[in-house]
Amino acid sequence: MKKLIFGFALSTALLALAACGSDQAESAAETSPEQIENGTANPASDVTVSSEPGAEAEVPSGPTTQMTFTTMEYDFGKVKSGETVTHDYEFTNTGKENLIIANAKGSCGCTVPQWPKEPIAPGKTAVIKVVFDSKGKSGPQSKRVTITANTNPPQTFLEIKGEVTPPAKNEISVEQKK
Numbered sequence: 001m002k003k004l005i006f007g008f009a010l011s012t013a014l015l016a017l018a019a020c021g022s023d024q025a026e027s028a029a030e031t032s033p034e035q036i037e038n039g040t041a042n043p044a045s046d047v048t049v050s051s052e053p054g055a056e057a058e059v060p061s062g063p064t065t066q067m068t069f070t071t072m073e074y075d076f077g078k079v080k081s082g083e084t085v086t087h088d089y090e091f092t093n094t095g096k097e098n099l100i101i102a103n104a105k106g107s108c109g110c111t112v113p114q115w116p117k118e119p120i121a122p123g124k125t126a127v128i129k130v131v132f133d134s135k136g137k138s139g140p141q142s143k144r145v146t147i148t149a150n151t152n153p154p155q156t157f158l159e160i161k162g163e164v165t166p167p168a169k170n171e172i173s174v175e176q177k178k
Contacts, residue, residue: 064152065095065122076132076162085132089158093120095151103148104128110135111143111160130160137164 069091076085093099099120104113114129130145142161148154 062150063097064150065093065097065099067091067099067120067147067149067151067156068094069156069158072157073159073161074130076160078163078165079134080167081138081164082135082167084134085160085162086129087132087160088127088129089145090125090127092125093122096122097150098122099149099151101128101147101149103146105146105148106130107144107146110137111145113145113147113158115147128158130158132160134164138166139164 069089071089074087074089076087079085099122101115101117101120104115106112110133112131112133114131116126116128120126128145128147132141132143134141140161140163142159145158145160147156147158149156
């Protein structure tokens with residue numbers, strides 16, 4: 001029995017190390033895809049997310065609202081390794097309460113979202129800007145941004161994807177020029 005428990009713990013640790021970053025492994029441990037899919041994810045009052053390194057922000061409590069995105073997925077096509085891709089995800093508060101975004105977090109350190117910190121009034125439109133840095137990446141990429149807000153469910157997922165190709169051999173990268 002002890003060997004079985006040890007084996008399970010070891011395989012869980014290895015899976016966590018294989019994740020893009022430790023933040024992704026922590027996030028996966030909190031809420032499983034099945035919980036999100038069947039609506040049994042942690043209630044908003046139990047979820048704590050990090051808004052900045054060293055700081056923690058709770059999911060807003062109180063009345064919930066709705067946010068509707070014009071698109072929740074962006075395919076940037078092909079880029080050369082080292083290039084950055086930026087995309088603005090436009091959304092509207094389609095509910096009846098102010099929309100408060102507590103956090104937006106990329107699935108990896110290479111994907112950084114910027115979101116409005118002030119409440120968005122009902123009917124108003126805003127943007128979540130996502131920057132993907134392809135440095136050190138190659139092949140097909142698919143990164144997820146998790147938005148935590150006073151919505152039901154409290155988490156909304158955006159995706160940025162595409163393919164990263166190696167730079168041509170005759171091209172000199174910015175770092176090589178220094």
